[in-house]
Amino acid sequence: MNFRTIILIGGVGIVLHGCTSIDRFNSDSVKNFTSPQELIVQKNINAANGRAKEYVYSWGAKQSNKEPQSLYPRKHLNSYCSAKGGKFSVLHKSSMSLVKNQWDKKLLSTYSSVKQGIGAYKCVQSDGQSWIVSIEPVAERKLDDGSDARMVALQTKIMTALDAQKFYSSANSSNTPAAKKTTANNQTAKNTPSKTTTPKEVEVKKEAKEAEAKKETKPTPPLPVKQSASVVETPQQQQLKYYVSARRDLNKGTNQVAACNNAQRAYNFGKLHGSNAANVYAESGVLVARCLTSVPSYSSRFSNSKGQAVKILQNLTNNHNHAGAKHMLRQIK
Template identity: 95%
Template sequence: MNFRTIILIGGVGIALHGCTSIDSFNSDSVKNFTSPQELIVQKNINAANGRAKEYVYYWGPKQSNKEPQSLYPRKHLNSYCSAKHGKFSILHKSSMSLVKNQWDKKLLSTYSSVKQGIGAYKCVQSDGQSWIVSIEPVAERKLDDGSDARMVALQTKIMTPADAQKFYSSANSSNTPAAKKTTVNNQTAKNTPSKTTTPKEAEIKKEVEAKKETKPTPPLPVKQSVSIVETPQQQQLKYYVSARRDLNKGTNQVAACNNAQRAYNYGKLHGSNAANVYAESGVLVARCLTSVPSYSSRFSNSKGQAVKILQNLANNHNHAGAKHMLNQLK
């Protein structure tokens, strides 16, 4: 085999490769699919999980003769539409709203291999049926093989007319000059210092405010406090505890004696502790009558009254404390 034969075989191989690439987008290769969605799945136009798939949109200066892959999704769907004897046309231009990185968006917008393959396309078939496909870039990156090739992730999906209108109207409105102008105006308004009010203007404003009719504020309804009704036993115990505490501390002795008297005046009430509270209160009263001058001075015969109380407790209630105190007073 001479050199001329090798060149001839190589040329035939290149030609066949070119035919294969072109044939992959022929109408005959896609006419058997029942729907554009089936085409998207079977041709692996999206990634295996249904998300965006990466395509090379720039091969670099050393491989500039290679066809960019980023046009494949549009070409496949266009071929399917042609197989159905339909008309394939652009419906909505893409604003690349799904690309979050602004630098990536600017870079992609400079390549026709990206711009010519994205957006929403509508196919109207000869049988009257129509469908819309959206091809949107999501991200961009450099190929990790040491070359200068760059890739774009494209998301291809079938949309209803309402979904397409909603998506592209919302996406394009955020990129219109009017929206940007409004943002700039709002920012300018925020950064513009407010006009300083002069003393005269402040005085006039004060007078105007004073002349304004003010509606009287309706009075708030008086909140009725919920009083907890104590039983006689509870009241008697409260007075007794307070009197004993103060007498033992030596503080508020007159008030303590008054509380002891109040507790004793309740008499013997029903209840397991009522008898003890009554008797103990009587002992406190006797103590006040004999050892608290500021209280006993109010009675003509304080000691006699103390003895009378103690005798009642000792005889009728068999109170040991009353008996002991009674013996001390003799």
């Protein structure tokens, strides 16, 4: 084996090492997915457990010509939106509030390969439906292979407009310089003694403190601190929760708009893996169709609510052979 062959093999190894398997970013590769959540799951945009997944955002000086992987989540969702005839645009900018290490946050903010692929994006499809996806960095590290490549962990989530507004309003307000300055000023004011205090008042306070110190008081034992366990729900659990809530409220005839929103959330997850996931997806679709045809306060948001309901029911009928969807489709027609 000559020296040229060794160099060639080594170069191929570097290219393949640490890469994520990503299809071409075109409409044909994503057009068959029924929802953006199904795309996220099937394309493994998040980790297998639904949490943040690591992507290379900088390959280092020796491999600077390689495309950064950190733009993949945004490109996949953008391609899906285009496949639906939609427009994909930035809704909220990211302040990287989930990155706890300040040095990591500062480093990530200097790379366009990170900043151009994070934040909240909104897609308005040609059929009138819309959805919002949030792509947020969680952590940063150097790749453990001796190279200069660096990784960023990205969490991709489908959000409602209300959830996105709450998250990004809270995140941005806590990171603004004005908020930090106000907090610092308030803390300084608390720690600074009043200049208007007279010498007599100071003496009285001093005597009171000395008298208090002489009293024998029994120390109060500290109360035990309860540790709250953080439970992370899987996409299947979230989908089921939204579906159950929507079905309950619709059957009762209460909170109908909120119920329809929950039904839409469950349906947007798409067909997930699991023994009961396909049924939950289909039943959620029937609820959405029901909202589009019989809940005026919800259906009035859409220009062709009946047509959208028919599309959902036809999809469930043709691809899932759902009896309830067939029955409802006959009633509408």
